[in-house]
Amino acid sequence: MTDVYKGTxxxxxxxxxxxxxxxxxxxxxxxxxxxxxxxVCGTKISTFLPKA
Ligand SMILES: [Zn+2]
Known part of the structure; x- marks a missing residue:
């Protein structure tokens, strides 16, 4: 199961x-x-998300 993230x-x-x-x-x-x-540049980026 994969969740999708939309944000910045x-x-x-x-x-x-x-x-x-x-x-x-x-x-x-x-x-x-x-x-x-x-x-924009195609670089892999990641971000930590706050706990739900
Ligand atoms: Zn970029």
Missing amino acids: AYCVKCKEKQNLEGTISVSDSGRRTAKGVCP
């Missing part, structure tokens, strides 16, 4: 926040991370 994430290449549409993964410790690709 910081892109290190653009050096600014970009719209991110990616997938959410959960670590063993329960921390949720959204991973996707920067729509």
Whole structure:
């Protein structure tokens, strides 16, 4: 099961926040991370999500 994340994430290449549409993964410790690709430069970006 894969959750979809829509929001923003910081892109290190653009050096600014970009719209991110990616997938959410959960670590063993329960921390949720959204991973996707920067729509501007194509770099992989990710952001931590607050606990639900
Ligand atoms: Zn970028």
